[in-house]
Amino acid sequence: STRRGNGWQLDTAESGCFDERFTAITLAVPAPRAMPLLQQAAPALAATVRNIDGTHRRRHADSAPALDVGCIWSAARAIGLCGDWLNGGKVEGAWCSGRQLARAVIDSTNDRWPRP
Secondary structure, eight states: OEEETTEEEEEETTTEEEEEEESOOOOOOOHHHHHHHHHHHOHHHHHHHHHHTSSOOOBTTBOSSOOBOOEEEETTTTEEEESGGGBTSSHHHHHHHHHHHHHHHHHHHHHHSOOO
C-alpha cells in the first residue's frame, strides 16, 4: 500500500495495483512484517515504535515490555497501531487496543468527512 494524495492505493501480489483509493486500510500482520511497511509509510512513527520495543514477543499470552497507551493513531498520516504490547500485554489487551484504534479511526474520519 502507498499513500497517494487523499487516500491509500493497494498493490497486492495476488491482484496487482488497484485503481481505487481508500481512506483507510487495515493490515493485520505481525510486528516484524509490519515494520518495513511502516518505515516506508511513516518513518517517524516507525522510529517511535522501534524506540518502544522494536519487536513483538508472544509467550503465554504476554508481551514484554507491555505498555498502557492503548493504541497509537496518527490522524495526519492516517496510520494506527494496536496490539497487546500497547495495552497491558495480555490477549484481552490486544482486543481492547483494536477497539480503541477503531474508535480513533472513526472519530478522525467523522472529523474529516462529517455525515450529512
